[in-house]
Amino acid sequence: MPKISLKINGRTYQAEVAEGTSLLWVLREHLGLTATKYGCGIAQCGSCTIHVDGQAMRACALKAEDLTTGQEITTLEGLSEDGSHPLQRAWVEVQAPQCGYCQPGQLMQAAALLQQNPRPSREEIKSYMNGVLCRCGTYLRIIKAVERASEIQNNPDA
Amino acid sequence: MPEAMQHQSNAISRRKFLKTSGGVALLIGASGLLPQLISCGDRRNLQEALAKYPVNAWVRLAEDGSLVIYNPAAEMGQGSMTSLPLLFAEEMDADWEKVQVEFSPQVSEIYGSPGWAPGSKLMFTVGSRTTNSYYTTMRRAGAQARQILLHTAATLWGVPIGELSTSPHTVAHKASEREISYGELVPHLTMPDPLPEVGEDQLKDPADFRLVGKDIARWEIPAKVDGTAPFAMDLRLPDMAYGALERGNLHGAAPTLENESEILAMDGILKIVPFDYAIGVVATTLEGALEAKKKMKIRWGDSQASGFNSQEAYASYAARAETGPQGEVITNKGDCERALRAASKTYTETFRNDYIYHAQMEPLNAIVQVAEDGSRAEVWVGSQQGADSKLGVPAQLGIPPEKVDIHLQYLGGGFGRRSMSDFVWECTELARAMAPRPVKLVWTREDDMGYGTFRPMSLQRLRAGVDRQGRITGLSHLVVGDGGNLVASGVQNDHYNIPNQWAEWRSASHGIRLKHWRSVGHGPNKFAIECTLDEIAHDLGQDPVALRRGLMADAPRALATLEKAAEMARWSEPAPEGRAKGVAFVEHGSLGTGICEISVDRDTGQIRVHHFWCALDAGVVVQPDNVIAQMEGGVLMGMSSVLKEQITIVDGKVQQSNFDSYPLLRMLEVPDSVEVALLPSREHPQGVGETGTPLVACAIANAFLRLTGKRLRHLPFTPQRVLEALNT
Numbered sequence: 069m070p071k072i073s074l075k076i077n078g079r080t081y082q083a084e085v086a087e088g089t090s091l092l093w094v095l096r097e098h099l100g101l102t103a104t105k106y107g108c109g110i111a112q113c114g115s116c117t118i119h120v121d122g123q124a125m126r127a128c129a130l131k132a133e134d135l136t137t138g139q140e141i142t143t144l145e146g147l148s149e150d151g152s153h154p155l156q157r158a159w160v161e162v163q164a165p166q167c168g169y170c171q172p173g174q175l176m177q178a179a180a181l182l183q184q185n186p187r188p189s190r191e192e193i194k195s196y197m198n199g200v201l202c203r204c205g206t207y208l209r210i211i212k213a214v215e216r217a218s219e220i221q222n223n224p225d226a
Numbered sequence: 227m228p229e230a231m232q233h234q235s236n237a238i239s240r241r242k243f244l245k246t247s248g249g250v251a252l253l254i255g256a257s258g259l260l261p262q263l264i265s266c267g268d269r270r271n272l273q274e275a276l277a278k279y280p281v282n283a284w285v286r287l288a289e290d291g292s293l294v295i296y297n298p299a300a301e302m303g304q305g306s307m308t309s310l311p312l313l314f315a316e317e318m319d320a321d322w323e324k325v326q327v328e329f330s331p332q333v334s335e336i337y338g339s340p341g342w343a344p345g346s347k348l349m350f351t352v353g354s355r356t357t358n359s360y361y362t363t364m365r366r367a368g369a370q371a372r373q374i375l376l377h378t379a380a381t382l383w384g385v386p387i388g389e390l391s392t393s394p395h396t397v398a399h400k401a402s403e404r405e406i407s408y409g410e411l412v413p414h415l416t417m418p419d420p421l422p423e424v425g426e427d428q429l430k431d432p433a434d435f436r437l438v439g440k441d442i443a444r445w446e447i448p449a450k451v452d453g454t455a456p457f458a459m460d461l462r463l464p465d466m467a468y469g470a471l472e473r474g475n476l477h478g479a480a481p482t483l484e485n486e487s488e489i490l491a492m493d494g495i496l497k498i499v500p501f502d503y504a505i506g507v508v509a510t511t512l513e514g515a516l517e518a519k520k521k522m523k524i525r526w527g528d529s530q531a532s533g534f535n536s537q538e539a540y541a542s543y544a545a546r547a548e549t550g551p552q553g554e555v556i557t558n559k560g561d562c563e564r565a566l567r568a569a570s571k572t573y574t575e576t577f578r579n580d581y582i583y584h585a586q587m588e589p590l591n592a593i594v595q596v597a598e599d600g601s602r603a604e605v606w607v608g609s610q611q612g613a614d615s616k617l618g619v620p621a622q623l624g625i626p627p628e629k630v631d632i633h634l635q636y637l638g639g640g641f642g643r644r645s646m647s648d649f650v651w652e653c654t655e656l657a658r659a660m661a662p663r664p665v666k667l668v669w670t671r672e673d674d675m676g677y678g679t680f681r682p683m684s685l686q687r688l689r690a691g692v693d694r695q696g697r698i699t700g701l702s703h704l705v706v707g708d709g710g711n712l713v714a715s716g717v718q719n720d721h722y723n724i725p726n727q728w729a730e731w732r733s734a735s736h737g738i739r740l741k742h743w744r745s746v747g748h749g750p751n752k753f754a755i756e757c758t759l760d761e762i763a764h765d766l767g768q769d770p771v772a773l774r775r776g777l778m779a780d781a782p783r784a785l786a787t788l789e790k791a792a793e794m795a796r797w798s799e800p801a802p803e804g805r806a807k808g809v810a811f812v813e814h815g816s817l818g819t820g821i822c823e824i825s826v827d828r829d830t831g832q833i834r835v836h837h838f839w840c841a842l843d844a845g846v847v848v849q850p851d852n853v854i855a856q857m858e859g860g861v862l863m864g865m866s867s868v869l870k871e872q873i874t875i876v877d878g879k880v881q882q883s884n885f886d887s888y889p890l891l892r893m894l895e896v897p898d899s900v901e902v903a904l905l906p907s908r909e910h911p912q913g914v915g916e917t918g919t920p921l922v923a924c925a926i927a928n929a930f931l932r933l934t935g936k937r938l939r940h941l942p943f944t945p946q947r948v949l950e951a952l953n954t
Contacts, residue, residue: 069493086493089513097468097512102460103453105638107587108671112885115587144453151452159451163443163851166303166859168450169457169587169638194893201885203587203639204303205862207896209855 072136076101077146085132092116092127095143103144103172107201114200117173118143124180144172147179155179158217166204173200178214187218285314285371291395291409293320296330298337299360300351300610301446302637302644303859304915305852308445309357310364312848316437317368317429318375320408321395327445332616332632339363341613351610352645352742354815354913357848361911362426369424377418378411394436432846432908441851446636458608458635459591459668466593467496469656469667470515472522473504475676475880477739478529481505485523492518499659501652504677508656508665516670530737531878536683539736540578543685543706546732547576553732554710556717557703560726565700569691573765575758577686578940579707579750581873583882584743585890588638589674590649594619594657595664602629603654604664608637610645617647619654641863642742646679672883679741680873684713686754696766698777700726701758705751708733709740716748716920719755721784721813722777738875744863745916748814749923753941756810756924757931764931770809771797783843783907784817790841790903791819805836808929812920815913816844820861820921822897824929828952831945833926835865838900840918845909853914857902860918866891868923872942 069084074094083098090109095101095118104127107115111126118127119142120135135141147153151160155178158164165171174197181188181196188196193214202210286294295311311327314320330337338347339359348359372392379397380387383404391398395408432438449455474481483489483505486498494514499506505522509515566572593606605619609632612618620627637644653667669677684707691700701724707713710731717729743749763773771792778785788811792798801807805825812818823837838861847853870889874881882888927938936951 086511086513086517093511093513096460097462100462105457105587106459106589106668108885110671110884110886113587113671148452151448156451160443160447163447163855165447165450166855167587167637167639168303168446168455171450172453175451194896197893199892201587201890201892203585203641203863203866203890205859205866205891206855207862207891207893208858208900211893211896 070133072133074132074135074141075138076141077143083132087133089132090128091118091130091132091135091141094132095127101143101145105169105172107170107173112201113170113173114177115170115173117176117200119176119180122180122183124177142176144175147175153179154217154220155182155213158213158220162209162213162216164206164209164213166206170200170202174202174210178210178217181214182218182221186222188214190215285318287408287412289409289412291321291324291407292326293324293408294326294328296337297327298330298339298349299356300608300634300637300640300644302351302608302610302640304356304856305444305849306351306356308442309848309852310360311445312437312442313361313364314368314371316435317365318371319392319394320368322437322442324395329634332611332634334615348613349611350613350645351640352642354915354917356913357911358815358913361846365429366424369429373424374415374417375408375411378415379406381416382406382411382414438846438848439850442849444849444852455636457588457638458593458606459588459638461593461606461635461666463593463595463664466664466666467508467510467660468512468515469499469506469508469653469665470519470670471501471504471506471652471667471673472519472524473673473677474524474526475883476526476529476878477531477677477880478503478737479532480527482525482527483522484525485521489518489522492521497659499656501655504652506652506656508660512666512668529878530735531875534736534738534875534878536581536873536875539683539734540685543734544576546706546734547685547687547704550732553730555728555730556714557727557729559728560700562700562702562726562728565726566689566691566702569699570694571765572689572691573758573761575688575754575761576939577688577750577754577757579684579686579753580941581680581683581738581875582743582867582871582942583675583678583680583873583888584639584641584643584741585675585871585888586637586639586641586643589671590643590669591667592650592653593664593666594650594653596623596654596657596661598662600658600661601625603657604631604633605650605654606633606635607650608635608644609647609650610637610640610642612645612647614647617650619650622651622654623658641744642746643679646741671885675888676880676883677739678873678880679739681743681746681749682707682709682713682738682740684747684750686750688754688758690758690762692762692766696768698724698759698762700724701755702728703751703755704730704732705747706732706734708735708738711747712740712742713747713750715746716751716814721781721811721817723780724777736875737878744860745814745919748812748916748920749864749867750941752810752812752920753923753927757927757937757939760808760928760931761937770928774809774811784811784813786905787811787817787819787841787843790905791821791839794839794841794901794903795821795823795837797821806929806933808925808927808932810921810924810928812917814916814920816842816917818842818857818917818921820918820925822922822925822929824926824933826930826933826948826952831948831952833869833930833943833948835897835926838897838925840901840921841903841905842914842917843905843907844914845907845911847904848911850904853904854902856914857918858900860915861900861922862891862896864919864922865895867919868926868942869895870942870944872944
């Protein structure tokens with residue numbers, strides 16, 4: 069089986085996987101980076117959202133072997149050292165998660181949004197976050213948390 | 227946010243604490259049993275004691291004051307990880323910041339709450355029963371722990387116990403101005419003999435609650451935000467193999483694998499394990515198992531479902547409602563038929579309700595390891611637990627329950643689906659074939675949906691009669707569908723004063739797998755009841771809130787939710803141009819009134835919900851913000867199911883396979899607001915997880931009637947059905 073090398077959260081990881089294996093299974097089952105979740109496998113639910121060179125992408129739809137040429141992969145494990153990213157602080161503050169399973173995808177999608185657009189409007193948040201499903205129905209709190217994170221990020225003393 | 231950060235550091239200190247063996251375990255018994263003190267270092271004695279005594283709860287107190295409280299219920303987002311330990315901590319007078327929470331062992335004789343049969347105990351996170359069923363158990367156990375600490379301090383200081391008081395984590399003797407922390411008491415802990423019984427009258431007055439009813443942050447949220455919260459799907463064991471099953475989409479069909487040798491020749495394939503209804507495969511990697519599953523050539527036999535077409539079955543359901551024979555009578559109050567004959571006006575309404583799917587975000591999965599000689603097993607699973615001892619695994623393996631350990635993990639959604647252990651049994655079969663190697667079984671989303679267990683389709687035929695004053699004198703509610711209580715729950719109207727009532731279930735059977743789905747039959751049945759009430763109000767020119775106010779004259783708690791919701795929604799004021807409001811009342815343990823404000827795009831048939839207001843009486847509320855979250859989530863899940871979700875069956879085969887063919891509500895579709903008011907109460911807590919969801923169908927349909935004069939009578943309200951209704 070081919071050996072591949074991936075750059076994830078600033079570290080280099082090696083894995084031996086069959087050709088065509090999705091990045092999602094490599095992250096979760098080969099490397100133990102399990103914050104990125106499996107929900108649908110067809111890029112419909114967004115639970116596996118990660119960043120590739122800062123862009124939000126669905127790990128289930130990416131082949132691991134296509135990301136071995138220096139791309140920077142970021143997963144929720146790499147969003148902050150200690151859960152202190154403004155989004156994570158805001159998520160706790162508004163008590164956003166219920167079951168919690170989709171939240172890594174929600175957080176990574178929101179992180180990409182705030183990188184591109186530090187002060188998104190409510191409509192921009194909804195539109196950008198629309199691809200990430202939550203079955204528990206935490207959407208309203210997620211919107212509130214993204215707005216709150218934007219405040220924290222733009223005014224760290226807030 | 228300091229509180230949040232405190233919880234973060236708790237998560238770290240928890241890990242540290244679990245590694246130390248200092249401190250003592252207080253085994254707090256059911257009434258009549260003396261509590262025990264056992265050193266935490268003495269694991270064997272601890273295990274034996276746990277196996278031997280009917281202990282309700284277990285708290286571990288260390289000399290540094292740190293405290294572990296067990297949560298006996300599943301955590302699937304509803305907050306049990308906080309609410310149950312919080313009740314214990316409240317009565318123990320513990321400092322919540324020093325509390326760590328762990329799942330209790332899955333031993334229902336010890337950690338169960340009162341089951342449905344008298345004297346029985348159950349660990350089963352279903353029916354919104356967690357807080358309701360554990361409320362008194364956890365409080366009494368916490369109060370006993372406090373008694374032991376008081377007794378110890380009294381002995382230590384040689385003072386009467388009656389002179390002592392507690393403040394968080396501290397015992398004080400005011401007369402001598404002495405104080406000692408709970409942690410400092412650990413080396414001196416002794417049992418009172420005899421132990422004073424803690425009666426209900428010795429529990430705290432709810433007015434004195436320090437933790438209960440306050441907004442305490444949910445204990446496990448930091449781990450769900452930094453990605454460390456373990457779901458069963460996330461676990462990996464050394465030398466673990468991966469399993470997958472191909473089950474097809476014709477429920478119960480027998481498979482014949484036609485290319486077994488080809489599959490076995492694939493890279494990393496370890497074993498093929500046949501089931502009656504599926505072919506299982508075990509491989510060294512997950513992607514290998516999934517690839518093999520995809521490559522299987524399977525010839526499927528017929529099953530009971532063969533030839534069944536769900537959308538055509540409604541005709542037979544209607545005939546069954548029309549002509550009988552009579553089914554199971556659920557309610558027979560007064561003389562409904564006579565009331566309908568004597569009525570000055572009668573109404574007949576027919577409602578239909580398609581199959582829907584749980585769609586919990588974490589597909590089903592489990593890890594099982596069976597010992598080489600088959601004498602022991604370990605299971606790692608996110609489960610709502612169950613009535614079978616240890617999820618039925620001991621019975622399956624023919625070994626005693628104490629030889630099976632269930633390691634409960636967080637659930638990536640339950641909604642009723644994880645109250646059935648079919649996926650655990652499948653994994654156990656694979657693990658038995660691979661023993662002693664652990665096997666992780668993963669259901670793909672396609673498996674989870676195609677071989678799902680659905681809320682059954684059903685038909686409701688309601689007949690109502692009113693007298694000359696416009697009072698409802700009789701209500702007959704007939705349900706046709708498969709699954710007994712799965713279609714019949716929620717037909718009762720205990721809070722409406724309707725003197726003559728009849729409710730009856732007539733069965734159907736199609737061989738489609740069925741299961742409880744959040745709020746069960748309440749969704750379709752409240753839809754039927756509440757829409758019938760609005761039909762009457764519409765016809766008689768009555769206000770829907772006023773009509774319900776009249777019906778609730780003898781149900782003050784229900785009425786209070788109606789009045790509060792009407793006030794929140796400014797019911798008496800007209801809705802903005804192009805919008806209308808609709809109201810509904812639901813009881814599911816707790817009592818709730820919901821009001822929504824909607825508009826309709828008459829070109830596309832899209833219904834838009836702009837606002838949703840709920841007023842809830844749930845008795846004592848342990849975690850107010852969490853109850854609000856449950857109502858918000860329940861309403862959004864209700865909207866999703868009512869506006870979008872539909873499973874259809876053609877020739878027995880499930881037609882949907884993933885979120886492209888079974889869409890869920892997305893963020894662009896959420897209302898501008900969901901507002902929830904909790905009515906103050908000192909009554910015993912009632913479940914809140916399933917009261918919000920069934921409000922939605924009726925509130926939307928009732929708003930639609932007021933907006934358009936047209937009726938929505940078939941769930942879900944897809945744009946096509948909305949357009950059809952508009953064009954009638």
